[in-house]
Amino acid sequence: MELFLHYLSMPYMIEGIQATLQVTALGLCGGLILGLILAWMQLSRFKPLASFARVYAVIFRGTPLILQMVFAYNALPQIGIKLPAILAAGLALACNEAPFIAEMLRSGVLGVDRGQVVAGQALGMTPGVLMRRIIAPQAIRSMIPAFGNEAVSALKNSSLASVIAVQELTLRSTQLASSTFDFFSIFFASGLIYLLLTAAIAGIQLLLEWKFDLDRTTRQNQFMRFMPWYRAPGSDDPLAPQVDMPPEILPDGGIAELPPPRMRPERGDPIKRAEMLARNNVAVEVSDLRKSYDRNVVLDGVDITVRIGEVIALLGPSGSGKSTLLRCINNLELWNGGAIKVAGRQLGFNAHGKPLSPRLLANARAEVGVGMVFQQFNLFGHLTAKENIAGPLRWVHGVARADAERRADELLARVGLSHRADALPRHLSGGQQQRVAIARAIAPNPSVLLLDEPTSALDPELVNEVLEVIRRLAVEDGLTMIISTHQLRFASEVADRVVLLAGGAIIEEGPASEVLTNPRNPVAQRFLNAMEAEVS
Numbered sequence: 118m119e120l121f122l123h124y125l126s127m128p129y130m131i132e133g134i135q136a137t138l139q140v141t142a143l144g145l146c147g148g149l150i151l152g153l154i155l156a157w158m159q160l161s162r163f164k165p166l167a168s169f170a171r172v173y174a175v176i177f178r179g180t181p182l183i184l185q186m187v188f189a190y191n192a193l194p195q196i197g198i199k200l201p202a203i204l205a206a207g208l209a210l211a212c213n214e215a216p217f218i219a220e221m222l223r224s225g226v227l228g229v230d231r232g233q234v235v236a237g238q239a240l241g242m243t244p245g246v247l248m249r250r251i252i253a254p255q256a257i258r259s260m261i262p263a264f265g266n267e268a269v270s271a272l273k274n275s276s277l278a279s280v281i282a283v284q285e286l287t288l289r290s291t292q293l294a295s296s297t298f299d300f301f302s303i304f305f306a307s308g309l310i311y312l313l314l315t316a317a318i319a320g321i322q323l324l325l326e327w328k329f330d331l332d333r334t335t336r337q338n339q340f341m342r343f344m345p346w347y348r349a350p351g352s353d354d355p356l357a358p359q360v361d362m363p364p365e366i367l368p369d370g371g372i373a374e375l376p377p378p379r380m381r382p383e384r385g386d387p388i389k390r391a392e393m394l395a396r397n398n399v400a401v402e403v404s405d406l407r408k409s410y411d412r413n414v415v416l417d418g419v420d421i422t423v424r425i426g427e428v429i430a431l432l433g434p435s436g437s438g439k440s441t442l443l444r445c446i447n448n449l450e451l452w453n454g455g456a457i458k459v460a461g462r463q464l465g466f467n468a469h470g471k472p473l474s475p476r477l478l479a480n481a482r483a484e485v486g487v488g489m490v491f492q493q494f495n496l497f498g499h500l501t502a503k504e505n506i507a508g509p510l511r512w513v514h515g516v517a518r519a520d521a522e523r524r525a526d527e528l529l530a531r532v533g534l535s536h537r538a539d540a541l542p543r544h545l546s547g548g549q550q551q552r553v554a555i556a557r558a559i560a561p562n563p564s565v566l567l568l569d570e571p572t573s574a575l576d577p578e579l580v581n582e583v584l585e586v587i588r589r590l591a592v593e594d595g596l597t598m599i600i601s602t603h604q605l606r607f608a609s610e611v612a613d614r615v616v617l618l619a620g621g622a623i624i625e626e627g628p629a630s631e632v633l634t635n636p637r638n639p640v641a642q643r644f645l646n647a648m649e650a651e652v653s
């Protein structure tokens with residue numbers, strides 16, 4: 118035992134530990150840098166770069182690390198690169214780790230929900246902002262366990278550096294054992310040191326996982342409730358933690374979340390309103406729009422003009438191209454022919470008709486102001502309800518933090534969710550998530566709001582709370598909106614005009630009262646009858 122403790126604290130062995138740590142650190146840091154480059158190359162649209170990265174991965178994953186170390190130490194000098202043994206070992210380890218780290222990075226990036234990326238684009242985020250604010254924070258969180266494993270394996274693999282005479286722990290243990298013949302105590306001490314080092318890595322990994330755990334604050338708050346000094350939010354104590362307040366449950370089982378309706382301005386006589394809208398400027402103009410996916414013609418010469426303040430309900434059978442049309446208007450989709458103008462501007466093209474780069478397109482989207490609400494909400498999963506609204510205002514529109522947060526508070530109050538401001542999307546119901554998504558879309562005061570079946574992913578009892586919010590935006594704010602929906606009653610109440618799409622074309626269009634009650638086109642009649650039968 119005494120000898121064992123002696124070997125554990127022996128300066129000769131401690132120097133070995135230092136060399137082991139140096140090789141591991143070089144391997145991991147170099148591997149991370151190289152891995153980032155390889156991951157970027159693999160995700161690049163430029164094919165030769167992606168192919169080069171794949172060939173690199175095949176070579177370095179397919180050959181033993183021990184050979185790579187020998188190569189770095191003995192073969193590189195043949196071409197004039199003579200590295201000290203420790204650097205050669207670090208380089209070989211870095212080159213070997215890089216493809217594994219690149220795969221981790223790539224899967225982390227690709228693992229981020231595609232809907233969130235599209236929502237970020239729709240909000241006008243440039244590719245750089247999207248990567249920094251939305252993709253990277255979520256990808257890094259998911260990569261921590263895999264990176265911890267990789268660090269442990271790099272530490273153990275560093276022992277192979279003994280073949281090129283790096284004085285690391287394994288080589289020092291072997292040398293000591295061959296001179297003292299006390300194999301058991303020395304290798305036991307050496308094994309214990311490796312165990313302690315890997316345990317330290319596992320500890321760091323756990324710490325990082327805890328630090329990046331999004332649910333940590335919620336759990337902490339729940340735990341804090343049992344502490345004697347706990348004061349509920351809203352109490353006099355300014356230091357009281359802010360926890361989510363449950364919504365008030367009404368006697369009839371409903372939830373009092375939306376603020377009481379303000380005096381709803383009457384929309385007045387529909388004929389006068391139609392005349393007033395006809396005098397307004399054009400907000401969106403779609404002319405002869407054609408869009409196909411391979412041979413599937415989805416839109417075949419669609420023309421729509423939407424005036425400022427007008428609410429259009431887009432109806433049509435499933436697969437008729439409603440979502441595609443909305444995505445084209447916001448330039449989230451390329452189209453094959455025709456033109457789209459928003460606020461008089463050809464979004465996505467420069468003055469010479471050339472397509473804009475993704476960065477310029479993002480800036481144009483932010484300038485023109487097209488808000489979009491998605492079927493699946495697409496809230497940013499790592500941000501609270503408030504951050505989902507305030508974040509894009511700061512990163513895209515350059516609004517100061519305090520102002521952005523004030524605006525977020527204001528909008529959360531409007532959609533009846535002030536008490537859920539600090540909740541993560543996954544802790545909100547579908548209806549609440551969609552209300553936050555609507556608040557996020559209208560935060561920058563868009564010139565037009567596109568809503569892509571905003572209630573179809575909701576349980577029936579949650580549909581009304583979302584429709585009420587949209588109704589208020591239409592009636593109280595006079596927001597220009599195009600809503601793709603299957604809710605006929607809602608369309609008849611809110612829409613100025615109904616547009617019915619089928620077979621890639623508009624088959625019926627006109628005031629909601631006419632189209633919904635007396636459609637002329639037989640396909641429209643069949644569709645509306647089927648929809649009504651479904652509801653009743």
Ligand SMILES: Nc1ncnc2c1ncn2[C@@H]1O[C@H](COP(=O)(O)OP(=O)(O)OP(=O)(O)O)[C@@H](O)[C@H]1O
Pocket residue numbers: 410413415433434435436437438439440441442570
């Ligand atoms: N990215 C895509 N790649 C290939 N085909 C697509 C793509 N997106 C949509 N489509 C096809 O385009 C057609 C129209 O789809 P779209 O989602 O626009 O219809 P929709 O009217 O919104 O339907 P729903 O009411 O079911 O949402 C469908 O046939 C669909 O399969």
